[in-house]
Amino acid sequence: MPIQNPKETLERVRTLAERSGAAEVETYFEFITFAEARVREREVELVQQSAITGFGLRVLRDRKMGFLYTTDLRRKILDEMVVRTIALAAQASPRDENRLPDQTFIPAGNLEIEDASILRMRPEDLIPLARSIEDNALAHDKRVQTTRSTRAGYVVGEVHFSNTFIPYQMFRSTEAYYSCTAVAVDGDKKREGSYFDRKRIFQDLTTPERLGRKASERAVAKLGAKAVPSTKAPVIFEADAAGAFLGGLVGAFNALNVLEQRTFLANRKGQQIASPLVTIVDDGIMRRGLGTRPFDGEGSQTRKTVVVDRGVMTRFLHTAATARRSNVTPTGNATRGYDSLPVVGPTNFYIDRGSAKPDQMIQQVPKGLYVTGSAGFGFDLTAGEYSQQVEGFWIEGGKIVHPVEGVTVAGKLDEMLLGIDAVGRDLDFRSHIASPTIRFKELTIGGV
Amino acid sequence: MPEDHSISRRQFLRNGALLSGAILAGGAAGAPWIRPPEVEAALMGIGQELREILNPETVNRILIEALLRGGDFADVFAEQRFRTNIVLDDGKIDSVTYGYPRGAGVRVYWRRQTGYAFSDEIQYESLLDAARVASAVVQNQGAVAPIDVSPRSIHPPFTISSPVPLMPETSKFDLLRRMDAAARAVDKRIASVRIEYADDVRDVLIGTSDGVYAIDRQYQVVAACTATAVDGTNRRTGFASLGGRVGTDYLARRDPETVAREAAQQAITLLTAVPAPAGPMPVVIAPGWGGVLIHESFGHALEGDGIRRGTSLLSGKLGQKIGAPGLRVVDDALWGYGRGSYAVDDEGVMGQRTVLVDGGVLQSYILDRQSAQYLNLKPTGNGRRMTYRNWPLPRMSNTYIDRGSDDPASLLSGITKGFYAADLGGGSVDTTSGNFNFAVRMGYLIENGKLTSPVRGAVLIGSSLQTMERIEGVGNDLAVEQARGTCGKDGQMVPVGVGQPTVRFSSITVGGTAI
Numbered sequence: 001m002p003i004q005n006p007k008e009t010l011e012r013v014r015t016l017a018e019r020s021g022a023a024e025v026e027t028y029f030e031f032i033t034f035a036e037a038r039v040r041e042r043e044v045e046l047v048q049q050s051a052i053t054g055f056g057l058r059v060l061r062d063r064k065m066g067f068l069y070t071t072d073l074r075r076k077i078l079d080e081m082v083v084r085t086i087a088l089a090a091q092a093s094p095r096d097e098n099r100l101p102d103q104t105f106i107p108a109g110n111l112e113i114e115d116a117s118i119l120r121m122r123p124e125d126l127i128p129l130a131r132s133i134e135d136n137a138l139a140h141d142k143r144v145q146t147t148r149s150t151r152a153g154y155v156v157g158e159v160h161f162s163n164t165f166i167p168y169q170m171f172r173s174t175e176a177y178y179s180c181t182a183v184a185v186d187g188d189k190k191r192e193g194s195y196f197d198r199k200r201i202f203q204d205l206t207t208p209e210r211l212g213r214k215a216s217e218r219a220v221a222k223l224g225a226k227a228v229p230s231t232k233a234p235v236i237f238e239a240d241a242a243g244a245f246l247g248g249l250v251g252a253f254n255a256l257n258v259l260e261q262r263t264f265l266a267n268r269k270g271q272q273i274a275s276p277l278v279t280i281v282d283d284g285i286m287r288r289g290l291g292t293r294p295f296d297g298e299g300s301q302t303r304k305t306v307v308v309d310r311g312v313m314t315r316f317l318h319t320a321a322t323a324r325r326s327n328v329t330p331t332g333n334a335t336r337g338y339d340s341l342p343v344v345g346p347t348n349f350y351i352d353r354g355s356a357k358p359d360q361m362i363q364q365v366p367k368g369l370y371v372t373g374s375a376g377f378g379f380d381l382t383a384g385e386y387s388q389q390v391e392g393f394w395i396e397g398g399k400i401v402h403p404v405e406g407v408t409v410a411g412k413l414d415e416m417l418l419g420i421d422a423v424g425r426d427l428d429f430r431s432h433i434a435s436p437t438i439r440f441k442e443l444t445i446g447g448v
Numbered sequence: 449m450p451e452d453h454s455i456s457r458r459q460f461l462r463n464g465a466l467l468s469g470a471i472l473a474g475g476a477a478g479a480p481w482i483r484p485p486e487v488e489a490a491l492m493g494i495g496q497e498l499r500e501i502l503n504p505e506t507v508n509r510i511l512i513e514a515l516l517r518g519g520d521f522a523d524v525f526a527e528q529r530f531r532t533n534i535v536l537d538d539g540k541i542d543s544v545t546y547g548y549p550r551g552a553g554v555r556v557y558w559r560r561q562t563g564y565a566f567s568d569e570i571q572y573e574s575l576l577d578a579a580r581v582a583s584a585v586v587q588n589q590g591a592v593a594p595i596d597v598s599p600r601s602i603h604p605p606f607t608i609s610s611p612v613p614l615m616p617e618t619s620k621f622d623l624l625r626r627m628d629a630a631a632r633a634v635d636k637r638i639a640s641v642r643i644e645y646a647d648d649v650r651d652v653l654i655g656t657s658d659g660v661y662a663i664d665r666q667y668q669v670v671a672a673c674t675a676t677a678v679d680g681t682n683r684r685t686g687f688a689s690l691g692g693r694v695g696t697d698y699l700a701r702r703d704p705e706t707v708a709r710e711a712a713q714q715a716i717t718l719l720t721a722v723p724a725p726a727g728p729m730p731v732v733i734a735p736g737w738g739g740v741l742i743h744e745s746f747g748h749a750l751e752g753d754g755i756r757r758g759t760s761l762l763s764g765k766l767g768q769k770i771g772a773p774g775l776r777v778v779d780d781a782l783w784g785y786g787r788g789s790y791a792v793d794d795e796g797v798m799g800q801r802t803v804l805v806d807g808g809v810l811q812s813y814i815l816d817r818q819s820a821q822y823l824n825l826k827p828t829g830n831g832r833r834m835t836y837r838n839w840p841l842p843r844m845s846n847t848y849i850d851r852g853s854d855d856p857a858s859l860l861s862g863i864t865k866g867f868y869a870a871d872l873g874g875g876s877v878d879t880t881s882g883n884f885n886f887a888v889r890m891g892y893l894i895e896n897g898k899l900t901s902p903v904r905g906a907v908l909i910g911s912s913l914q915t916m917e918r919i920e921g922v923g924n925d926l927a928v929e930q931a932r933g934t935c936g937k938d939g940q941m942v943p944v945g946v947g948q949p950t951v952r953f954s955s956i957t958v959g960g961t962a963i
Contacts, residue, residue, distance in 0.1 A: 040757070046562050047585060052837060053568045054549075070548040071568040077548075085546055091621055093540035148759045148880065183759055183880055190761065192880040222881075230727035230963050260538060260640040261678050262685065341543050376876040376885035378959075380905045382676055382685040387724070387907045387959045389885035405883055408907050408959025410726065446726035446909075446959040 006031070006160040007168050009073070013057060014162060017082050022059035022089075024100045026163040026298065030054050030338040036153035037126035039134050041146055049123045054338035058298075059086050063094040069339040097324040102165035105301035108285040111292050115201045118154050118174040126152040129178065129208050136212030137182045143223065144216045148181040148192060152208075159293075166299045175290065176202045178211045184219035191225070193218025197430050200288045218372070221393075225403035228394055228447040234368035235409055235443040236361055238392070239426050241371045242435035246280075246351055248379040248386075249413070250433065253280075253307055254344040255322035257381065264384025264413060265313060273313045274417035277354055278438075280308035282317055284332050284347035291347035291432030297336035302347060305331045311418075317344050351435040354423025358437040361422045363398040369445055370395050371409065384413040387446075408446035416440055498570060498653065499663070502526055502552070504597050506572050507655035510554060511594040514579035515657060518589025519558040521817060522582070523795055526552035526570055526653040527836040532613065536624040536643040539632075551836040552653075554578040557818050558586045560756075564839040594657035602664050602791045605782035605799070608695040611667040613647035615696060620645060623671060623704055630705035631675045634712035637719065639678040643708070645671045652794065660796035667693055668787070668943060670931055673708045677715035684721075684904075686714030687871075687889065692785045692930035692945075702931075714871065714890055717902050724891065724906030724960025730866035730920075731908065731956040732859055732894065736927035737872055739946030742777055742849050743935070744875040744884040745912040746770075750804055750812075751937075752819025752830075752842040754879045761882040761912065762810065770810050771916035774852055777805035779814055781829055781845035786930045786945035788845040795831035795840045802828045804847075808916075816842040834940035841938060846930075846945030852922025856950040859921045866894035867958050869908065882912035906960040915956060923950035 010027040017025040031053050038046040055078070056069045066089025068081050129152040137147055155175040162168040179196035195214035197206045237245055257263040265273060274280075284302025286292050296302055298320055305315050315331065316322075319342050323330040335345025362370060371392040378388030387410035393400040424437030507524050514522035531547035552575055553566030563585030565578035624643045631641045647669040654662045670691035677684050688711035690702045733741055746762070754760030762770065771777075781790050781799030790799045795817055803811050813823070816831030819842050831840035860868070868891055875886025891903040928947030935944045 040560070043560060044585075045560060046564075048564060049581070050566060050837065051568075065543050067543055067545040068548070069545070070550070072548055072550045073569075081546065081548060088544045088546060088617065091541070091617060092544050093542070095540055095542070146758070148754075148757065190759070190880045192759075192878060227957075232963065260642070261676050261683060262640060262674075264683060266683075339547060339549070341545065375878065375883075376907065377874040377887040378885075378907050380685070382683045383718070383904065384683070385905055385961075387887075387905065387961070389883070389907055389909045389959070391883075405881070406909060406911065406957060408726070408885075408909055408957065410724075410906070410959050410961045412961070444726050444961045444963060446957055446963075448728055448957070 010160060010162050010168060013078060013082060014164070016079060017057065017059050017086065018164065020083050020086050022061050022086050024060040024164045026058040026100050027161070028056040028338055029160040031158040032155065034153060034155040035123040035126060036151055037123065037130045039130040039150045042131065042134065044127055047123050047127065056338040057082060057085065058341065059089055060098050060100065061086065061089055063096060063098045064089050064092040065098045066092065067341050097321040099320070099324065100163045100165060101298055101300045101320045101330065103301065104166055105295050105299070107294055111285060111294060112288045113173040113200050113292050115174045117202045118176050119156060121154050132208035133178055133180050133212040136209045137180050137216040140213045140216035141184070141220050143184045143186055143220055144182045145185060146183050148183055150180045152178050161295070161299055163299055169295060169299070171294050173200065173293065175200060176205050178205065178208060180212055180215035182215040182219040184223055186223045189223060191219055191222035193220070193222060198290060200290060204288065222391065222403050222405065225391065225405040227406035228404055228445065230447050231445050232442050233445055234365045234439060234441060235445070236365065236368065236370045236437060236439045238370065238372045239424065239428060239435060239437045241373055242351065242438045243431060243433055244374055246349065246435045247433045250346050250349055252381045253317050255316040255318045255326055256344055258316050259322060259325055262382050264381060268313045271313055272311050273414065274308055274311040275420040276311045277423045278308060278311050278417065278420055279306065279352040281305070281352055282307055282331065282333065282346055282349050286348045289348035289432065290429065291349065293347070296332040297334040297342040300330045300332045300334060302332035317346065319344050346433060348429070349433045350427065351423065351438065353425050353427040353436055356422040356424050358424045358426050361424060361437060361439050362395055362400065365395045365398060368395045369404065369409065370400060386411055386413050386416065406447065409443045410446065411440070411443045416443065498526065498528065501570055501572060502653055502655070504599065504661050507597050507661060508594065510575050510579050511655060511657045513576050514554050514556050514583050515592040515594055517583045517586040518592050519556045519583065519586045520821060522554065522556045522594060522657040524552065524554050524575065524655040525794060525833070525836055528651045530649045532620065532647050534620055534624055534645040536628050538640065539628060541621060541624065549835065553836045553839070554582045555839050556582040556585060560822065561585045562818070562839060566837050595659035597655045597659055597661035600660050600662045602662060604791050605789060606784045608667055608693060610696045612669040612694055612696055612699070613649050613667050627671065627673055627704050627708035631673055631708040631712040634709050635677065635716045637677045637679050637716060638675055638712050640676045642674045643671060654792070654794065654796040656796040662792050662796050664792050666790060669694060671704065672932065673711040675712040675715045677719050679719050682719055684715045684718035686711040686718065688714065689931045692787050693789055694785050698785065718890060718904060721890070721902040721904040723962040724903045725867065725958055726960045726963045728955045728957045730863045730894070730952070730954060731869060731958065732866065732950060732952045733869045733948070734871065735923065735925050735949050736947060737929040737932065738869060738951065739848050739929060739948040740872045740875045740886050742948060743844060743847050743944070743946045744877040744886055745910070745915055746777060746805065747844045747847045748877050749879040749882060749912060750814045752813050752815040752823065755813050756819045756822045760879045765810050768810055769808050770913060771805055771808040772919035773808045774922045775805055775808045775916060775919055776803065776850035777847070778803055778850050779830065779845055779847045783846040783928055783945060786846040786928060787933055788944035790845065793829045793831045794833045797827045797829040797831060799845065800829045814842050814844060816840050832942050834942055838940050841940060843937065843942055844935065844944050846928055846947065848926065848928050848947030849922065849949065849951060851924055851926035851949050854921045854923050856923040856925045859923060859950050859952040860894055860899065861897040863894045864896055867903070868892040868894050868899055883909070884912060885909045906958050909957050909959060915953065918954045919951060920954050921952040925949045
């Protein structure tokens, strides 16, 4: 326990910085405990328990900003670093938006992000869970004889915060997770399949049995995959793949990128940028959400923001500084760790549930691609272009006919979003960014 | 409407804050650079303090504690860093950051099992605790006695006379402002410029149960320019960077203003670029950063963890032919001033130059101690970790396709329709199947042996073994990119170098929109 009394340390450092010439001071202290068990081929590969402690300090003087982070909390060093950081800040440029939030937030009731049963867990409790996941992955199919990695873990985090205007605040949150990457072998072909789940409340987590089985199914499904000829065709992104796609797109809604002309959505507020079937939401106060927190990284109140309303661009995501530059209210999207300045980031970010049944979305496609996973980089958010390696299945006559790999999908993002012609009803949160299954009317498929 | 109910405390408190600031600012901020010597030592290096806490004797005692229940190996790793980050955006110095992370970890491994524990403070007692926690992974086999550590001399592969991270802050601010002005001056259509500067002074201390006691200092710097050009609704981004483990003399050779102009020029060129083609075609990849290809296609698959688990497609392939006869691949931790260079790795093995592939035949894996022991091979000095909070994994250093004999210009001839990848983005790989991808930032069409229209971004994909068979020519223009590679694996990010000469492939699948 490096800090016995976080509140006292925060107050002391804040006062020291204010006395040393900083006009506005923000202190941020993070204490995170995590534990993980890894099992492979029925042997325990790793049991880990760690605790990290870090401190971040933001100082403003004459609208100039400096930032310090450290894990060295010895008083002599910390005091020295505070003074040094204030001197560093003096060399920055003054910016009118360099002001700390000064609105005391109103807690939005019980957000249910802390689970007492996870607080009570010990690292050794994770071992039988991880074993059970792997056993189920191996039992499901003969072609799966090993896993690359099977993990069970939990995280307990505490954030302590105060600034010159907002008095000391703290919150605690928990997470538990399972993951498994199974390896399927058929002759000299090896293919991996992964599945994971992550939840705030242990009871909400899927069972080890189901998790292992899903990983195994995904690995086996890839055996016999082949490339398809290059063509233009309808492409369905299954919910997980659609969530990953949305994750790649989220920077386009970042207000700083809008201000600096680094997103294809700059100057598009109020316009129809997606199909009327598409509503995109950022919800920082969603009960049990993995991105939920009572206040954001700089003490602004978190909230629910409709980003795209039935296809119309309504609101970008803001920190206090981007909100000030854009002359709007902040959206509570300042994201950070103790070792980083607040930047715009999503809380719980999702495409809202639609009405289509995923299997019917496939049945309506005469010839096309069903994408279950993507890899690597492929978003050019400034230019609004997308091109990515994907894997999945080929659809012929409304039916899945064979797995594919060695293919890419590409399109212009504005045309892609306007061309979404079905949104599934299968929204499920296993990450803080999620989407139901979506279907693009037409993308370019690069193959053989 | 939460805002309506909340209380604004800003106006209320500001006067008070200003008053106390006015009284005390003069004294405190007036002499910020004069520090007591012991504070300076603690901040800027493995000073006397750290050497005293973790002297050979205390390190021995920690290692004895770590192996009390048995185990194959134990090590102590302490790290202290001083990092400076400066961001210039919209023509202004946006933020300035000092980072001062510090801590130490103890590892024990026994066969395939790893125990690791760390502390955010560097204290003998907390490291003894860490040793006990780490040793719990061993099923009490009976104590193993470590070899007493003795100091090892580190032979730096190159000397950095005046490291960039130790430049005065004012010079760093000046560097950013000059880059910003140079990028903006390229063209009126440059609408925004962002420069991100980051430097790092990393001091490490490693003690191992096989007797190594090593201390090293590693300097690192990068300054990256992102320029955005806007013409009507057409927006393009250009990128260029400088850096490596370099001194101020480097800045005379790699002129920061030229780097900034390269980024701006790329954005302007891309405004007129045509959509990328889709499908398989002959591909030529530019030297330097084009080495992302070998990093993704073979590099990761050669790392010892996947090899020993048998999950890599290159497991068990030592001595076998895995690529075209002209293919020679090297991993070189001693490459001059490289981003991935080091004299000693993060588990006390000296860095080295390893030929991975020669004449298309697999010669060596990329090994840390644990995977080397399991495979009954010698470690190759590739045990690296992101911070003291992580245990080492087998990782690449500077990895490149070695120089060939072809004239680079000749590699375009005979291609009637193909793709030239001039600048890349990032990439990734599935080491089990060998399917890899990397993004192309800017390319050109090859038509009848000549570069013609600039092409906008696309992704290139392939499977490792097939692609490396398809090498048709290797240029004599080897370059290793030292200013922009960061490799992520298992959540650990480490700086790396990648490189290659111009390389031609008979066919790679291009993922564009034009078919």
